[in-house]
Amino acid sequence: MGVPGNMEFFIDPSRCIGCQACVQACSECDTHKGHAMIHLEYIDRSLSTQTAPVVCMHCDIPTCAEVCPADAIKRTADGVVQSARKPRCIACSNCVMACPFGVPKMQVEMELMMKCDMCYDRTSAGLKPMCATVCPSQALFFGTREELAELRPRSRPANTFHFGNQTITTKVNMLVPKGGGAASVNVIDAFDEEPVGMSISIDPLLAGMYVEDQRNAS
Amino acid sequence: MATIPKRTSDVIDHFGPHVAYAHGKRLDAGAQAECLVKTHCCFCGQQCGIQLKVKDNTVIGFEPWTEFPFNRGKLCPKGVKRYLQGSHPDRLATALARSESAPGGFASIAYRDAISRVAAEIERIQSAHGNDAFAVLSGASLTTEKAYLMGKFAHMCLRTSNIDYNGRLCMVSAGAANKKAFGIDRAANPWEDIPRADVVWISGANIAECAPITTDYVWQARENGAQIIVVDPRVTPIARTCDLFLPVKPGRDIALFNGILHLMIENGWVDQLFVDRYTTGLDAVAEHVQQWTPKRTAEVTGIAETHIRRAAEIWGTARRSFLLHARGIEHHSHGVQNVLGAINIVLASGRIGRPGCGYATITGQANGQGGREHGQKCDQLPGGRDLGNPDHRAHVASVWGIEPESLPQPGVDAYEIFRKIERGEIRGLLSICFNPVVSLPDNNYVRRMLEKLEFYGAIDFFLNETARHANIVLPGSLHEEDEGTVTQAEGRVIKINKAVEPPGDARQDWRIIQDIAAALGRERGFTFTEPREIFDELRAASRGGVCDYYGITYEKIENRLGVFWPCPELEHEGTPRLFEPGSWNPIARGSGPFYFPDGRARFNVAAYSPPAEDVDEEYPIILTTGRVVSQFLSGTQTRRIGPLVDQYSEPRVEIHPTLAARLGIRDGAWTRVRSRRGECTLRAMVVNTIRPDTVFIPYHWPDARSANQLTIAAQDPISKIPEYKVCAVRLCPAESEPAYVREETKR
Numbered sequence: 001m002g003v004p005g006n007m008e009f010f011i012d013p014s015r016c017i018g019c020q021a022c023v024q025a026c027s028e029c030d031t032h033k034g035h036a037m038i039h040l041e042y043i044d045r046s047l048s049t050q051t052a053p054v055v056c057m058h059c060d061i062p063t064c065a066e067v068c069p070a071d072a073i074k075r076t077a078d079g080v081v082q083s084a085r086k087p088r089c090i091a092c093s094n095c096v097m098a099c100p101f102g103v104p105k106m107q108v109e110m111e112l113m114m115k116c117d118m119c120y121d122r123t124s125a126g127l128k129p130m131c132a133t134v135c136p137s138q139a140l141f142f143g144t145r146e147e148l149a150e151l152r153p154r155s156r157p158a159n160t161f162h163f164g165n166q167t168i169t170t171k172v173n174m175l176v177p178k179g180g181g182a183a184s185v186n187v188i189d190a191f192d193e194e195p196v197g198m199s200i201s202i203d204p205l206l207a208g209m210y211v212e213d214q215r216n217a218s
Numbered sequence: 219m220a221t222i223p224k225r226t227s228d229v230i231d232h233f234g235p236h237v238a239y240a241h242g243k244r245l246d247a248g249a250q251a252e253c254l255v256k257t258h259c260c261f262c263g264q265q266c267g268i269q270l271k272v273k274d275n276t277v278i279g280f281e282p283w284t285e286f287p288f289n290r291g292k293l294c295p296k297g298v299k300r301y302l303q304g305s306h307p308d309r310l311a312t313a314l315a316r317s318e319s320a321p322g323g324f325a326s327i328a329y330r331d332a333i334s335r336v337a338a339e340i341e342r343i344q345s346a347h348g349n350d351a352f353a354v355l356s357g358a359s360l361t362t363e364k365a366y367l368m369g370k371f372a373h374m375c376l377r378t379s380n381i382d383y384n385g386r387l388c389m390v391s392a393g394a395a396n397k398k399a400f401g402i403d404r405a406a407n408p409w410e411d412i413p414r415a416d417v418v419w420i421s422g423a424n425i426a427e428c429a430p431i432t433t434d435y436v437w438q439a440r441e442n443g444a445q446i447i448v449v450d451p452r453v454t455p456i457a458r459t460c461d462l463f464l465p466v467k468p469g470r471d472i473a474l475f476n477g478i479l480h481l482m483i484e485n486g487w488v489d490q491l492f493v494d495r496y497t498t499g500l501d502a503v504a505e506h507v508q509q510w511t512p513k514r515t516a517e518v519t520g521i522a523e524t525h526i527r528r529a530a531e532i533w534g535t536a537r538r539s540f541l542l543h544a545r546g547i548e549h550h551s552h553g554v555q556n557v558l559g560a561i562n563i564v565l566a567s568g569r570i571g572r573p574g575c576g577y578a579t580i581t582g583q584a585n586g587q588g589g590r591e592h593g594q595k596c597d598q599l600p601g602g603r604d605l606g607n608p609d610h611r612a613h614v615a616s617v618w619g620i621e622p623e624s625l626p627q628p629g630v631d632a633y634e635i636f637r638k639i640e641r642g643e644i645r646g647l648l649s650i651c652f653n654p655v656v657s658l659p660d661n662n663y664v665r666r667m668l669e670k671l672e673f674y675g676a677i678d679f680f681l682n683e684t685a686r687h688a689n690i691v692l693p694g695s696l697h698e699e700d701e702g703t704v705t706q707a708e709g710r711v712i713k714i715n716k717a718v719e720p721p722g723d724a725r726q727d728w729r730i731i732q733d734i735a736a737a738l739g740r741e742r743g744f745t746f747t748e749p750r751e752i753f754d755e756l757r758a759a760s761r762g763g764v765c766d767y768y769g770i771t772y773e774k775i776e777n778r779l780g781v782f783w784p785c786p787e788l789e790h791e792g793t794p795r796l797f798e799p800g801s802w803n804p805i806a807r808g809s810g811p812f813y814f815p816d817g818r819a820r821f822n823v824a825a826y827s828p829p830a831e832d833v834d835e836e837y838p839i840i841l842t843t844g845r846v847v848s849q850f851l852s853g854t855q856t857r858r859i860g861p862l863v864d865q866y867s868e869p870r871v872e873i874h875p876t877l878a879a880r881l882g883i884r885d886g887a888w889t890r891v892r893s894r895r896g897e898c899t900l901r902a903m904v905v906n907t908i909r910p911d912t913v914f915i916p917y918h919w920p921d922a923r924s925a926n927q928l929t930i931a932a933q934d935p936i937s938k939i940p941e942y943k944v945c946a947v948r949l950c951p952a953e954s955e956p957a958y959v960r961e962e963t964k965r
Contacts (some may be wrong), residue, residue: 015433015437017427020865025293028240046905047906136292137426153442154440208525209520210516210520
């Protein structure tokens with residue numbers, strides 16, 4: 001039994017409030033109790049409360065598995081890329097370095113790569129993943145495309161990503177505003193950009209503040 | 219002398235806080251739970267449903283409860299890790315008596331002896347100095363049964379006027395204003411009305427951190443096309459993506475509401491039909507807000523005039539709306555006025571009492587709602603009745619089988635209890651579920667007053683920072699060790715279920731109270747054998763009152779997953795949405811939707827006044843305080859849960875880069891914050907998500923890290939809520955790391 005084909009995982013960073021309920025709940029999962037497999041980081045806390053939750057995207061052709069010299073990472077027929085298999089993993093960290101989404105974690109003390117397996121013990125038994133069940137903002141959502149279309153009319157799911165010349169399609173979807181194409185991440189693009197954060201010119205707080213007041217404060 | 223018997227570090231070594239992590243069977247992937255107990259989270263007022271996994275009388279984990287309608291399985295990090303409070307190394311399993319020679323300053327004593335000591339001290343103090351010389355401080359995290367019993371214990375057994383509770387620090391401004399405007403103190407709508415609104419107005423509510431589950435309701439409103447307006451001095455996580463953010467200067471919310479009402483009147487955005495039919499008092503309010511032109515509103519609130527006009531237009535022209543507020547507008551010396559200002563713009567819009575048209579305060583504490591209805595508040599009797607009202611006294615006295623004259627007169631608020639200690643009017647204290655040396659403002663004063671007490675008895679499951687001052691500590695019960703009801707933020711009465719037995723000599727708090735009553739030889743009225751019996755008496759005591767629970771039973775709650783009060787008869791379905799045509803109302807009796815004899819809601823003039831302590835040259839910066847998502851209130855529980863401590867381990871001062879640059883403070887640097895009452899050295903967190911004239915410190919920590927060393931004990935004249943949200947401070951870089959850090963490092 002695998003994850004039902006109509007149940008999909010959707011991530012909407014615009015909803016995320018950074019509360020870490022997902023991180024705390026992930027570490028309660030029976031298959032990796034005590035270890036959280038989810039990533040939740042501030043983009044730049046000095047500038048914004050924006051946080052980005054990242055679970056394994058479960059690529060159709062997983063880079064982590066492709067670079068694994070020990071063939072320790074398996075993708076099951078339902079499209080879930082499983083965590084490394086203990087008897088095979090040699091803790092070389094190839095997968096950690098190769099994953100374009102930065103998902104696998106090397107648990108040095110266990111000499112084992114661990115990563116999100118979409119709560120396989122739960123999702124293959126008809127439950128939702130722990131993180132998406134508890135997520136208070138539902139930035140992490142697990143359900144059918146029909147439910148999503150009804151609940152999130154402003155967004156569309158995207159599962160194609162360009163990293164330089166590599167195109168990756170994933171089982172997990174990012175929700176993006178309707179319109180707009182596939183997300184492209186190319187390090188060369190960044191050469192012409194201002195450093196992260198510095199390009200944000202409108203401080204939402206200062207924009208809403210009375211000018212007299214600003215003068216007094218500065 | 220209720221001084222701390224030992225050095226604080228010795229007390230901490232023996233009684234904590236120590237941090238607990240999952241280990242043993244809690245980490246064992248193969249551990250099968252013997253049962254799953256459907257209950258609720260022990261922390262905030264949302265009371266999310268949760269299932270606790272139980273094995274060998276230990277809660278070993280949780281499983282989401284996806285059927286419970288409020289949260290459908292959703293939990294914040296506190297809810298996820300709440301189970302770690304059980305089987306904790308700091309858990310009190312015996313009664314304690316202070317002892318200089320004992321390790322940590324307290325010696326275990328027999329439970330019976332502890333009860334006798336408490337009763338003897340009550341007897342001694344009351345016979346020497348009068349009944350009112352012994353006070354009771356209670357809490358709003360208790361079940362409604364316990365809250366009811368605490369009120370009954372003070373009023374009937376101890377016959378003292380002086381009982382109050384920590385809801386005084388939480389919901390009282392909203393409660394008082396709601397009673398003035400609507401005649402009833404409860405969220406007007408269930409949360410399911412939020413996603414139906416066109417506009418969601420959020421004033422002074424850090425929803426993402428203090429009521430995280432409410433986030434999904436707000437985001438769902440946005441998905442459905444609603445505009446979100448957030449009023450806050452900080453860009454909180456929910457403000458980050460809102461449609462209009464109004465960065466109000468702390469303490470100026472009335473000015474904003476008056477300015478909005480001014481523009482609603484000017485532009486014809488008032489629902490005149492609703493106002494004429496269902497309200498009274500708009501004329502006087504309209505005259506009052508004439509002075510609140512957009513220009514003056516901008517000058518006072520610090521919000522750009524264009525943004526004020528935009529907010530008024532969005533609010534004024536909406537078809538459906540929901541206004542939410544929380545402590546941000548309530549924790550003020552004019553908190554009641556702030557809330558009245560908010561209610562005025564709701565009433566003027568006519569958008570209340572219908573689907574998708576709502577208003578609510580977001581109650582903070584676990585049983586913030588139920589805990590404020592049934593008699594542990596200084597002026598209150600069960601059913602939301604008044605201790606000063608002869609009819610109300612007669613009704614409750616008849617349920618309790620006593621003469622109305624034997625009930626004491628209304629007492630004073632929680633902070634005034636400490637002032638009475640200073641004046642020698644109160645000499646003994648029993649507290650439960652309250653940690654005032656962390657949670658009350660100007661807490662160095664509170665500590666000194668505890669030291670003046672002749673006797674202090676504390677009931678708790680951990681030795682909280684206030685209980686360190688106790689003569690006797692009685693080991694009470696954790697949330698999961700008892701059953702009962704609570705009423706959550708929406709007004710939904712729900713059932714807490716017992717998962718495990720208390721350890722050792724610890725026992726359910728209501729048993730402890732009854733044991734004291736028995737030791738005093740006044741057990742009549744205190745012989746309940748289970749919470750259900752207390753609830754049944756409460757149902758009768760609340761009958762006919764505004765907060766009528768008569769029609770609610772444990773079975774009904776469990777069958778329907780909660781029942782909204784008022785619910786006056788067993789056949790009654792409960793009242794999810796207030797103020798609907800035909801809904802039960804014992805005051806208006808058909809004359810209108812609101813809880814006054816004429817059925818009309820009241821507009822109230824909300825007059826602006828500056829904070830009690832405004833900034834000046836000496837103290838030029840505003841301090842505002844609040845919470846973080848991973849900690850709860852005074853932290854008695856959450857500072858003992860390792861993963862929550864790791865998430866945000868110590869308080870930091872949030873400072874805008876403009877201010878930080880001017881003061882020479884770098885991100886992460888030790889920073890001294892000083893007010894007229896105390897000082898506190900903490901690390902700076904330089905973020906542009908806070909107004910440049912304001913700094914923020916979360917208040918969950920004790921001792922040297924406590925923000926409440928700085929805050930002011932100014933109180934609202936009506937609600938008596940303290941002004942946690944504004945006081946004046948000055949900041950400077952600290953020369954070195956503070957002494958408390960050096961000491962902790964040495965240890």
